[in-house]
Amino acid sequence: MIGMNWIHNVAPLGHHRARRPTEPATPMRHRDFDLDSLEVFVTVAELGNMTRAAGQLGLTQSAVSHVVRQLETAFATQLFDRSIRPMALTASGHRLWHWSKRILGDARQLPAVIGGKDTLFVPELRLGCIDTLAAPFMPRLLQQLRDSVPSFSIAAGLSRQLREQFMARRLDVIFTNESFDDLDQVDSFRLLSEPFVLLVPRSAPDVADEAGLRALSQALPLIRNTVDSSLGRMVDQHLRRLGMEIPRSFAFDAVDTMMAMVAEEMGWSLLPPTALVKSRQHLGRLKVLPFPAASFRRSVFVVARKGELGALPARIHKAGRGILTQGYFTDVLASSPWLKPMISR
Structure with a gap:
């Protein structure tokens, strides 16, 4: 010192x-x-x-x-x-x-x-990101930001965990499923909106309607997210709206394990396309199908405290949208081109 x-x-x-x-x-x-x-x-x-x-x-x-x-x-x-x-x-x-x-x-x-005249200078930027978006999105984002921010720390996890760390001021900017509309002192930018899609083993028959979905749920267990994840809650709530109470067999907090389970013909699952990008190594061993009943979606937001980082959150949002439009979903769309108009960026 x-x-x-x-x-x-x-x-x-x-x-x-x-x-x-x-x-x-x-x-x-x-x-x-x-x-x-x-x-x-x-x-x-x-x-x-x-x-x-x-x-x-x-x-x-x-x-x-x-x-x-x-x-x-x-x-x-x-x-x-x-x-x-x-x-x-x-x-x-x-x-x-x-x-x-x-x-x-x-x-x-x-x-x-x-004195607050140069709010763009940030000695260390603490970022939090939901697990489904962490890779390969985050490395590409850091590549675009490293010219203006000298140091980064990255936390990946569930939306609930990211919210807690953000509210405790342990994170500066988070990528999350929550819009934080309930807080006045927060800026929230929508990054994308995407549908949930149906993942089934390659040997399973195609599922064309709600009756086929019910038959699938009788034949194979649902590979689901844990109940403390926002994805898990969204899937459970939507299935209940359809009147489908599916017994719990397998629940995981990592999408890579969920997709591996489907690829091994252990069950079926519901995930958004960003999760498929993260675990794209499994795509060749399973089928990606449109959800055959009433569709449901999730949004991802960039969230930062209002006025504390100047124009940096808006720049992060712009860079993130650019990443998502520049071939980010190429591997997924190669086998499921019908998904392209359903992803809003």
Whole structure:
């Protein structure tokens, strides 16, 4: 941690006074320095001459030399090779120059960032995503955002879990099935709307109507999501509306396992197309059919706290929609082209 001297001695960058620094009452401790001394060092390093650096900074040459000596004492190493002309940075000097440039650059951004004038600067973006959309969507999204956000942390899980983490401020932006319309201080952008489709083993007969669906449910168990997932609740509620009370046999919290079960002819399932993309390796071993009764859909939203990230949530939404329209569903549509007009992006 930088010493308290860093806090007390910070002067606005670019506003140096012509002065001769006095020797400190006690020797400078390791890493006990201020922004002014780093800017003096960087200027000397880039100009290769203390006299020229002093002229640019409005200091005397002896004051600049004193600052450099202080830094060399603080780090217990030689920063410049003075045996050659023009003098050059040592290996330690190169390392200090690199980090000083970074520290000074960050310091110049502080007034705008803390004052709210640059709300697009986000040192770390904490994203949450429902499991059915996490891959390959999230890697493609991060590829588009990494030029403006230096660091990311990603959480994938159920909508309920993401909501809890978002409300506890452990996540900044989430991709979820919930619109958060019940909260005023939240911005919600619809990313897509998609239907649930019927997945059956390749050996099973096609299901053309509600009677066929009932026959299927008698012949094979339903491979369903767990009841604490929003997908599981949506499927159960819709089947009840159709008057179908199907006994519970298998319930999973991972769509990959659900599709593998169908591929192994262990049952049938209902999932949205984004889940099929995530687990597309199973598509060749099962059949994807339109839901034969009254259809039902789910929407995915981008949710962020209102006004806290500037235009970044809108940019994330735009980038996400672009990803979904640029061949995202190619593998699914290759075997089920009838799905294309049913997916709204």
